[in-house]
Amino acid sequence: MLTDHIRYSDQDHNLLLLDQRYLPMREETFACRHTADIIYALQTMVVRGAPAIGVTAAYGCCLALREVGEGKGWEEALAGKLQEIENARPTAVNLRWAVRRMREVWKGLEGIPAAGLAERWLLEAKTIHQQDIEANQAMGRFGADLIADGDTVLTHCNAGALATAGHGTAVGVIYSAWQQGKRIKVIADETRPFLQGARLTAYEVHKACIPVTVACDNACALLMHKGLVQKVVVGADRIAANGDAANKIGTFGVAIIAKEFGIPFYVAAPVSTIDPETLTGAEIPIEERPAREVTHVGDTQITPSEVPVYNFAFDVTPNRLIAGIITDKGVLRPPYTEAIKKLFEK
Ligand code: MRU
Numbered sequence: 099m100l101t102d103h104i105r106y107s108d109q110d111h112n113l114l115l116l117d118q119r120y121l122p123m124r125e126e127t128f129a130c131r132h133t134a135d136i137i138y139a140l141q142t143m144v145v146r147g148a149p150a151i152g153v154t155a156a157y158g159c160c161l162a163l164r165e166v167g168e169g170k171g172w173e174e175a176l177a178g179k180l181q182e183i184e185n186a187r188p189t190a191v192n193l194r195w196a197v198r199r200m201r202e203v204w205k206g207l208e209g210i211p212a213a214g215l216a217e218r219w220l221l222e223a224k225t226i227h228q229q230d231i232e233a234n235q236a237m238g239r240f241g242a243d244l245i246a247d248g249d250t251v252l253t254h255c256n257a258g259a260l261a262t263a264g265h266g267t268a269v270g271v272i273y274s275a276w277q278q279g280k281r282i283k284v285i286a287d288e289t290r291p292f293l294q295g296a297r298l299t300a301y302e303v304h305k306a307c308i309p310v311t312v313a314c315d316n317a318c319a320l321l322m323h324k325g326l327v328q329k330v331v332v333g334a335d336r337i338a339a340n341g342d343a344a345n346k347i348g349t350f351g352v353a354i355i356a357k358e359f360g361i362p363f364y365v366a367a368p369v370s371t372i373d374p375e376t377l378t379g380a381e382i383p384i385e386e387r388p389a390r391e392v393t394h395v396g397d398t399q400i401t402p403s404e405v406p407v408y409n410f411a412f413d414v415t416p417n418r419l420i421a422g423i424i425t426d427k428g429v430l431r432p433p434y435t436e437a438i439k440k441l442f443e444k
Pocket of ligand 1: 190267333
């Protein structure tokens with residue numbers, strides 16, 4: 099299992115990230131020493147995927163604390179940097195969730211000197227990191243029960259080990275089903291424009307020796323019509339209190355097509371991706387990314403100059419299209435408002 103793509107070095111106090119921009123062609127490490135490096139890594143997608151950016155943000159808080167030092171006014175300076183980290187990307191709630199969790203620890207230690215907080219925060223970041231792996235493994239066990247021997251599972255974007263601290267959410271379900279001995283196949287949607295499916299899901303699923311085929315995003319209806327897909331499992335960046343789920347642009351279309359063909363469409367996400375403060379999907383902010391991601395493939399321009407493009411990075415799948423939400427605490431079924439309320443009451 100890929101687990102060293104997010105590594106904190108205790109000796110050098112830097113965060114080492116496998117640079118996802120260059121996969122699958124090159125395995126390069128990107129070192130973050132300062133808050134600015136963390137923000138750059140988040141915004142340019144050196145690291146991406148909701149849980150992975152949450153873990154990165156937690157370590158980012160530790161780097162920010164080292165950066166502000168312990169001189170007069172360090173608390174205000176630190177608060178400003180946490181805000182910057184939290185705002186680096188808007189859609190995935192895990193970023194905010196992780197920074198809030200670090201803030202809560204700080205709040206509980208009122209008056210603590212910077213050195214004491216540094217020690218406590220590093221422990222917290224490592225705990226968040228480890229808990230994410232465990233949550234994914236739990237999700238995998240719950241989700242694997244929904245996958246039958248011989249199924250072909252279609253997934254969109256990359257919700258695998260690379261998008262988390264390890265094992266993955268949607269792809270974690272696939273790994274767990276495979277480990278249980280189910281002979282399954284995977285279809286990885288290409289996922290324009292950043293190609294998370296073609297580059298990242300195909301890379302890691304192939305590395306795990308599970309049969310995987312890449313398909314263009316616009317092949318989804320044909321593949322389902324041909325009977326080549328039995329289940330859809332995708333990840334999520336934020337799930338609203340009513341079960342509406344934001345995920346990579348194109349997910350909504352996959353869900354509509356799956357409904358047409360009676361194919362179960364599942365969302366897999368840890369409880370930290372559910373945001374009870376966001377009541378419906380309409381409230382989820384949708385990130386718009388640079389036009390260049392659409393107008394160019396690598397260094398080659400593919401659209402006429404001066405023609406504008408849309409580059410919304412996410413869309414929201416309404417709860418009515420979701421057969422189940424696989425979490426680390428079990429599989430939620432509709433009606434989701436009740437199921438999510440109960441989950442948080444526990
Ligand atoms: O823009 P990205 O690559 O960060 O978007 C990632 C996704 O949409 C994933 O499907 C989602 O974060 C779930 S990751 C376990």
